[in-house]
Amino acid sequence: MGRQVFEEPRRSMGLQMLVVQMREYARFFGIKQLPEKPAKFFLNIVKETLAYRRSNNVERKDFMHLLIDLKNNPNPELHSLTDDEIAAQAAFVFFVAGFETSSTLLSFCSYELAKHPEIQEKARNEVKNVLKRFNGELTYDAMLEMKYLDQVLKESLRKYPPLSMLTRGATEDYWVKDTKTPLLIPKGCTVVIPVYSIHNDPSIYPDPEIFDPERFTPEEENKRHPFAFLPFGEGPRVCIGLRFGMMQARIGMAKMLLNFKMSLAARMDEIQFSRSHFIISNEGGFWINLEKIH
Ligand code: HEM
Numbered sequence: 001m002g003r004q005v006f007e008e009p010r011r012s013m014g015l016q017m018l019v020v021q022m023r024e025y026a027r028f029f030g031i032k033q034l035p036e037k038p039a040k041f042f043l044n045i046v047k048e049t050l051a052y053r054r055s056n057n058v059e060r061k062d063f064m065h066l067l068i069d070l071k072n073n074p075n076p077e078l079h080s081l082t083d084d085e086i087a088a089q090a091a092f093v094f095f096v097a098g099f100e101t102s103s104t105l106l107s108f109c110s111y112e113l114a115k116h117p118e119i120q121e122k123a124r125n126e127v128k129n130v131l132k133r134f135n136g137e138l139t140y141d142a143m144l145e146m147k148y149l150d151q152v153l154k155e156s157l158r159k160y161p162p163l164s165m166l167t168r169g170a171t172e173d174y175w176v177k178d179t180k181t182p183l184l185i186p187k188g189c190t191v192v193i194p195v196y197s198i199h200n201d202p203s204i205y206p207d208p209e210i211f212d213p214e215r216f217t218p219e220e221e222n223k224r225h226p227f228a229f230l231p232f233g234e235g236p237r238v239c240i241g242l243r244f245g246m247m248q249a250r251i252g253m254a255k256m257l258l259n260f261k262m263s264l265a266a267r268m269d270e271i272q273f274s275r276s277h278f279i280i281s282n283e284g285g286f287w288i289n290l291e292k293i294h
Pocket residue numbers: 093094097098099101102105162163166167230231232233234235236237238239240241242244245246249
């Protein structure tokens with residue numbers, strides 16, 4: 001069902017933009033963000049879980065419980081959640097926000113490593129060397145020492161940010177003053193931040209089409225504006241799964257490098273971004289040969 005959310009490109013980018021930009025109109029016309037079938041599936045799971053926990057007095061220290069607490073919050077100033085909102089949050093966090101973004105990172109990263117055997121070998125050697133010092137255990141501390149692997153993942157997020165743009169709604173009139181002609185962003189206006197274009201701007205990242213993890217050494221990172229790299233967004237609404245997402249990507253990629261040599265399969269063409277997917281994806285999928293390392 002998680003896959004169905006993404007694999008059924010049911011509507012054009014234009015309509016998807018409508019949902020993001022003109023929420024009221026989208027609601028009026030009954031245009032939904034998620035396809036019908038998986039949306040119902042998640043809603044039912046959540047409703048059943050809520051009913052079960054209520055009738056059996058089950059309390060668990062988990063995300064669902066936090067949402068139930070919000071629902072039951074007696075503070076009249078706080079908006080309490082409906083079952084639909086709880087289901088939407090559960091589905092959004094676990095599938096839309098966490099699942100496809102992370103697997104997109106690993107897919108594009110595997111593609112670049114398969115294309116660049118020298119970078120792949122360097123990353124593999126680092127993983128092996130760090131693990132030697134940690135008795136072969138992929139512990140939290142061991143993962144944090146894999147600096148080059150981190151650079152590889154960051155370069156992949158630069159070249160292929162899973163969310164190619166961010167949006168912000170202006171809560172009040174705002175004058176942008178440091179432009180040639182002062183520009184007003186009126187209250188209620190949605191602003192799109194073009195993450196993909198920033199990440200592929202040659203004045204920020206020279207030769208942006210080249211996959212080069214050296215762009216993310218601490219020295220190189222310090223030379224750039226901190227908002228020149230926005231794969232997880234920024235500010236108060238930055239991705240809440242940033243550390244978790246990076247940690248699972250490091251673990252996934254470290255395991256891949258330890259177990260398999262990756263090379264491009266004959267049917268893997270140049271990347272061609274899909275026009276109908278919200279999260280960045282390759283039109284023809286990914287075709288990578290895996291050779292087991294003994
Ligand atoms: C490589 C993996 C991931 C990428 C690239 C990614 C990217 C993003 C981006 C770009 C945003 C929007 C931030 C903004 O508007 O400034 C976001 C928001 C969010 N992400 Fe992630 N994410 C990843 C993994 C995860 C994971 C694993 C989870 C949960 C376990 C998660 C949960 C969320 C949530 C709940 C939001 C909404 C935060 C809010 O609006 O306050 N993400 N993510």
